[in-house]
Amino acid sequence: MTAPLPLAGVRVLDLSRVLAGPLCAQVLGDFGAEVIKVEHPKRGDDTRDWGLRVGKTETAYFNSMNRNKRSVTLDLATAEGQQLARELARQCDVVVQNFKYGGAEKMGLGYEQVKALRPDVVYCSVSGYDRHGPEASRPGYDLVIQGEAGLMALNGEPTQPPLKFGVAAVDMFTGMYAAQGILAALFDRQRTGRGRHVEMALFDCGLMVSAYYGLEALLMQKDPPRYGNAHPSIVPYGVFDAQDGPLIIAVGNNAQFERFCTDVIERPDIAADERYRTNVVRGQNRDTLVPELLRELRARPRALLLQRLAAAGIPCGEVLGLLEALTSQRAQDAGLVTQQPHPVAGQTHVMAPPYRLDGERLPVRRAPPVLGEATSEILGELAGVDAGRLAALKQQGVV
Template sequence: MQSTDKPALPLAGVRVLDLSRILAGPWSAMVLGDLGAEVIKVEHPRRGDDTRDWGLRVGQTETAYFNSVNRNKRSVTLDLQTDAGCAIARDLAKTSDVVIQNFKAGGAEKLGLGYDALSSDNPRLVYCSISGYDRTGPEAARPGYDLVVQGEAGLMALNGEADQPPLKFGVAAVDLFTGMYAAQAVLAALYERERTGRGRHVEMALFDCGLMITSYYGLEALIAGEDPPRYGNAHPSIVPYGVFDAQDGPLVITVGNNSQYERFCRDVIGRPDLADDPRFATNILRSQNRATLLPEIRRELAARPRRALLDRLALAGIPCGEVAGLREALTSKRAVDGGLVTTQPHPHAGTTPVLAPPWRFDGERMPVRRAPPQLGEGTDDVLKSVLGLSDDRLAALRDSGVI
């Protein structure tokens, strides 16, 4: 475990009660934890978060999937199907600044953990509900799954190659964006609370966020009145822009404007005729005539070594890069020098890799203060320090299966 007083933590003193599981909710809580909040993650005493059983095993109770969204948290086990477990959760909420939950519609209210109940005890509470669909609409009871929403929101329709079926994103993009949107909204509510003294109920839906991240593709579909074509690794409106094959491997080339295009033709591939051709004078024209232009460019690139191309592109001031494997990227000098991957001690695995938060404040990266927790590692300590429960009370709760 790493610990440091520098940099100062922006959310120091903020307590987050994370009642969520899987990905979108835990991701938003982790973001707040990365920024310095104390995050208490509530899990079932025996099963824990579902993702403790997803992917590669780490130690006895964690997996790579679980660890990717639960750094900088404590794990407290409570059986919320018991009255005593719910009572403890309500007591924790009274001492918290933020609650994040993604129960099925009506689930939190049934347990006495809904916004109305908790905010009546703690009017300053910022309460975040994450669901698959609008909680006030006819689909409120539908469970939300990233892949389903990727399909329903049109994201799969814009992803992949034109001659291939619709394709999902490599990661659960809707869940991850929803978690980031949720963290942003919580931060806004905390900021507003400084003026008003009252919290807010933030409501996030996966479908809403999935639709938002269609971005310029979505607007083009509305303006054109039809789905835009799929471009795979290419760009819909900038040419040449995408992944290309050099003589000995793939590289990314992003020619972003007309002056870059001219330098690309003259200085990189030695084809001034392509720079002078009026059919390719602007990005719009190059996009319209991509079927004519791109075969010429691909032919030139395929005849040259990748390293030589990257050097020429850099000299010409054109953004470019190799296409790295995932492990290669994570172990690259760039990642290592940036402190983006840390090694954390682990009581069973010895050590385990944990990604570092992406933010820097005043030149310092936010630290990994706590490795992803073993199931229930913080139960006794948190319930003692936050709620003042005695050892005898904790023993009784444990004997009855509540913790």
């Protein structure tokens, strides 16, 4: 980008692993922060061993949450590793950690301990459950939280058992919420000079994901029905089968419904039926309406329906496979998938940040790092570790 990135000059110490914490730090890196990711010298982040391998130390899973970072290896089970981490924290504006409850404190890296070194630090703790509640020490896992937060109960078709989201949605929402909290704290620090402790719990964020479903459950005092690909409040809205394949139709208001009936499926009588005149009554009578619409849609080819829907100003689209979506002209035009150089694989795919500022997409400044690629450089710059001491630390397994 031609202008400096918004977080240029901000330094982040990423002590987290797996997904929520690393995603939070990646967002800060996308906006220009220098992100130092601390990992175990041998194992690295757990996700370096999850899924499909890229090179020797990365996987597609790891790469999805760790662009725009530098990797430093430290064994935080050792006193020297902990001391070096504290020295790095002292020189960082932000610290992100998701150790088990009390784990950071045992290593001398808890909020109060880091605050004593850097009074204006913005420190983010990511945990499974409320750190001020009776379940503070419980570990948090996305799948467990999806069940406990009621998300699996609202997902999928009504005839199916409870179903998790295809991706780790609670982890991802928590990471994004955590980044928002850190950005707010950094903004406040600009005004007051004061640091903050941002605390995020997966369960809290998982409950927020329930959104309007959650509020409807409270209103009804029972679980809302599951609608699968349909919408609980809007009809017709979802995935429908045309003559030659599925398509998505999202009729958002009554005017669109009238055009849908008249111009798309050529059934103005349906639009005129009192049972279907408004969205509220369409929702109440979906059991008779939807089968009628399906008969009309299945009698027409998908391309014709998409053409008519677009001409009528009704939101619509194809149902693509994931590879189709990633390699689509739409994704290419937007620059959402990049190829980055890799020291072993030659090149590797890296998603671009989803943000645009002043018309420009935020860049992939650094490909996801090889394990420990910046250890000597960063420890030399920030902790004063010379070549002789670095060699000794390597021999001891600290780095």
